[in-house]
Amino acid sequence: MTEKMKLKICGMKYQDNMEQVATLQPDYLGFIFYEKSTRHFNSESILELPKSIKKTGVFVDADIDFVLEKINKHQLQAVQLHGKESPEYCNNLKKRHAELVSISHPIEIIKVFSIKDEFDFSILKPYEQVSDYFLFDTKGKLPGGNGYTFDWNVLNNYPSTKPFFLSGGLGLNEVEKINQFVNSKASRYCYALDVNSKFEIEPGLKNIEDLKTFKKNLSTILDNNKEIVMNYNVDEKGYYGEFGGAFIPEMLYPNVEELRQNYLKVMAEPDFQKQFDKLLKDYVGRPSPLYYAKRLSKKYNTKIYLKREDLNHTGAHKINNTIGQILMAQRLGKTRIIAETGAGQHGVATATVCALMGLECIVYMGEIDIARQAPNVARMKMLGAKVVPALSGSRTLKDATNEAIRDWINNPVKTHYIIGSAIGPHPYPDMVTRFQAVISEEIKWQLKEHEGRENPDYVVACIGGGSNAAGTYYHYLHENDVKIIAVEAAGLGVDSGESAATSVLGKEGIIHGCKTLLMQTKDGQITEPYSISAGLDYPGVGPMHAHLAKTGRAEFMAITDDDAMNAGLELCKLEGIIPAIESSHALAIFEQKTFKPNDVVVMSLSGRGDKDLQNYIDYFKI
Amino acid sequence: MNRIVSKLNEDKKLLSIYFTAGYPEINDTVSIIQDLEKNGVDMIEIGLPFSDPLADGPTIQDSSTAALKNGMTTEVLFKQLESIRDTVSIPLIIMGYFNPMFQYGVEAFCKKCQELGIDGLIIPDLPVDVYHNEYQAIFEKYGLINVFLITPQTSDARIRYIDSISNGFIYMVSSASTTGAKSGFGDEQTAYFERIGKMNLNNPQVIGFGISNNETFTQATKYAKGAIIGSAFVKHVTKHGVKTIDSFTKSILN
Ligand SMILES: Cc1ncc(COP(=O)(O)O)c(C=O)c1O
Numbered sequence: 103m104t105e106k107m108k109l110k111i112c113g114m115k116y117q118d119n120m121e122q123v124a125t126l127q128p129d130y131l132g133f134i135f136y137e138k139s140t141r142h143f144n145s146e147s148i149l150e151l152p153k154s155i156k157k158t159g160v161f162v163d164a165d166i167d168f169v170l171e172k173i174n175k176h177q178l179q180a181v182q183l184h185g186k187e188s189p190e191y192c193n194n195l196k197k198r199h200a201e202l203v204s205i206s207h208p209i210e211i212i213k214v215f216s217i218k219d220e221f222d223f224s225i226l227k228p229y230e231q232v233s234d235y236f237l238f239d240t241k242g243k244l245p246g247g248n249g250y251t252f253d254w255n256v257l258n259n260y261p262s263t264k265p266f267f268l269s270g271g272l273g274l275n276e277v278e279k280i281n282q283f284v285n286s287k288a289s290r291y292c293y294a295l296d297v298n299s300k301f302e303i304e305p306g307l308k309n310i311e312d313l314k315t316f317k318k319n320l321s322t323i324l325d326n327n328k329e330i331v332m333n334y335n336v337d338e339k340g341y342y343g344e345f346g347g348a349f350i351p352e353m354l355y356p357n358v359e360e361l362r363q364n365y366l367k368v369m370a371e372p373d374f375q376k377q378f379d380k381l382l383k384d385y386v387g388r389p390s391p392l393y394y395a396k397r398l399s400k401k402y403n404t405k406i407y408l409k410r411e412d413l414n415h416t417g418a419h420k421i422n423n424t425i426g427q428i429l430m431a432q433r434l435g436k437t438r439i440i441a442e443t444g445a446g447q448h449g450v451a452t453a454t455v456c457a458l459m460g461l462e463c464i465v466y467m468g469e470i471d472i473a474r475q476a477p478n479v480a481r482m483k484m485l486g487a488k489v490v491p492a493l494s495g496s497r498t499l500k501d502a503t504n505e506a507i508r509d510w511i512n513n514p515v516k517t518h519y520i521i522g523s524a525i526g527p528h529p530y531p532d533m534v535t536r537f538q539a540v541i542s543e544e545i546k547w548q549l550k551e552h553e554g555r556e557n558p559d560y561v562v563a564c565i566g567g568g569s570n571a572a573g574t575y576y577h578y579l580h581e582n583d584v585k586i587i588a589v590e591a592a593g594l595g596v597d598s599g600e601s602a603a604t605s606v607l608g609k610e611g612i613i614h615g616c617k618t619l620l621m622q623t624k625d626g627q628i629t630e631p632y633s634i635s636a637g638l639d640y641p642g643v644g645p646m647h648a649h650l651a652k653t654g655r656a657e658f659m660a661i662t663d664d665d666a667m668n669a670g671l672e673l674c675k676l677e678g679i680i681p682a683i684e685s686s687h688a689l690a691i692f693e694q695k696t697f698k699p700n701d702v703v704v705m706s707l708s709g710r711g712d713k714d715l716q717n718y719i720d721y722f723k724i
Numbered sequence: 725m726n727r728i729v730s731k732l733n734e735d736k737k738l739l740s741i742y743f744t745a746g747y748p749e750i751n752d753t754v755s756i757i758q759d760l761e762k763n764g765v766d767m768i769e770i771g772l773p774f775s776d777p778l779a780d781g782p783t784i785q786d787s788s789t790a791a792l793k794n795g796m797t798t799e800v801l802f803k804q805l806e807s808i809r810d811t812v813s814i815p816l817i818i819m820g821y822f823n824p825m826f827q828y829g830v831e832a833f834c835k836k837c838q839e840l841g842i843d844g845l846i847i848p849d850l851p852v853d854v855y856h857n858e859y860q861a862i863f864e865k866y867g868l869i870n871v872f873l874i875t876p877q878t879s880d881a882r883i884r885y886i887d888s889i890s891n892g893f894i895y896m897v898s899s900a901s902t903t904g905a906k907s908g909f910g911d912e913q914t915a916y917f918e919r920i921g922k923m924n925l926n927n928p929q930v931i932g933f934g935i936s937n938n939e940t941f942t943q944a945t946k947y948a949k950g951a952i953i954g955s956a957f958v959k960h961v962t963k964h965g966v967k968t969i970d971s972f973t974k975s976i977l978n
Contacts, residue, residue, distance in 0.1 A: 352851075504777075
């Protein structure tokens, strides 16, 4: 982790002071929930802080219930454990937080260790898996806040790669020393500086001027990247590198702007999270299993785990997003829902959540797709949705999307448009990604149970617009030891003229309000892709993936119809799972790429094959 | 002076007509432009067809699809317009979506427009802020006026912002709709027209979307400097061919 060094200011007590400190934009603010501390935080509430500041609760051997109560009450994003909390304690806290507070927004755990002159680093080992950061401070009479530094050379022997906070007696006099430290090997995994007592007028009251000076004197460390690190997430302007943005007609501006201003705020509301998590659990059936595919692994001589999104209600990952968006629509006071669909999976997932919430649902679907996907059309109708044929252009997914956008232009006030993939104008790609991020969130703890580690060697997913892929990659985007593979549909072959391999055939351009890679003529007219799988048959790709392709963060592979179909059938025979043809594309990479026997490959099995039976029947003449 | 600006300075209400280049036939472009001028039209929007025209209703979608099928491309259109300034003197605006221009190269596109005597551009899916930050300098270098849209939902603050970076006229979309969707103006529209009128903007406004006949033209120009007709004109040439443009303009201007 060689981003800019983070700054944590700890021991906040007074609201006014807090407000001033917040203007310095620290990355963390610490609140001590330990009665014996002179900085004990006992106010009823914490004033609203900028979203970029993580509220951290500091505890000393507290009851887990007490910790959870404080997390809930003050919407803490991190906890710092200063006592003798065991690894089991940390693990239980994480688990119970996921159960009771939020699965989608896990709490960061910072485990504190105090160092005098020496330190036995082997005691860190059991905490590796159950904490997010370590924090090193000075061993003294008190649990923290003793006001003097320890010998940082000890950290030369730091055996871990876990990022840590440096704490204990950091003040203005230490600036020079910190500068030296940051340039030494011992700081390699130093993630943040933690300051407290050296900046106080009295316990809990911070001296703003001194903090300002400190920040200024360390600006090269705190404000500049030590090394340039790539950001694969959306930036504040709505771009992933050069891709993204909101290229929309002015008629759509109020709608999209309303969403942009609200989506993060709404998603951060504890009530929203609670409802989202609960529906994912009770209605969708999450967590979806992470299944070790033994016979498949044996055949390809590597370790393959399948993330079973096919077991979700309605049969694919699409429902994660529609649940999130219907709750968003309700929060924004919308009463009419529109969606586009290609094969009908997203249409069914949208019709389902509209039925669940009792909202009017209109699904646009290309006239040609309506004819090809009769069972899904029937499903949508049974669920109460109105299916409107898109008669323009090529009468497939891209035109259905155009029609949905036109509907939104014509109905700007009460309508919410539920886009079905990580595409469209900002904030859609990011919002959809965040709703789908539950996939990698679960993979992390599930893989830890299986393999004792959160990070696989590879994460793999098929890409239409890129929503199941975005969710599968999300928590691994910045984990450099995790390689990312994106699988596109080659159709009859990348060079055949009948293909949907956007990363190879696409050029930068604008589609559906977003700058990304898309398949188009030299003249900038959008062309019709081809794949046997209706869900991969999109001429563009989400802007996150365009960025992953351009930067080389992800390896893109293209799989033909034939290879996908065979891989799908193989999974049926080896594992007793009939996959969606989209997912079969991902499965086909094992014929193309050799993995090491010890590689752990986690693959998103994005959907089940029921919807594709007719295709399988026709193809294999079953 | 840019022809759009001089036209806006004339003491009259302006009729502007949109048509899709390459429709009904690929080579109709020049004769349509000439006929429109001959029949008293003040300004023309030449539609550069796009495969995915998000802001357009069925009429313009269909004409765009047909034009593309006829072989219309950016290159072909530029070729057709090569000598347009020998015969036509009213302001000409190219209206199209951003992707074809982006592929041509924004600067190359603007340069070509200047060479041909094009006076301005309307690009519905090029957002104001992107234009402002990335392209305004290029447009200005080639003497092109960029026209922005506002709608009944656009906030006053945003209208002021748009006004501040416009240098020709503001395209007032009459209602929340795609092109050709509604006909006739109700109380809601007139209230909106009045509201904008009272804002005393720096740029004159021209109303478009939903104007199809003399009645709506007269209504719109009561509040604005001019009005734009698109779908109704495209429908007319679909039905009656390109030889009867005079009967269309007469029906509007009476
Ligand atoms: C099962 C399944 N997988 C994958 C996709 C592709 O969509 P995305 O790339 O957004 O995950 C679809 C789309 O319909 C699908 O139904």
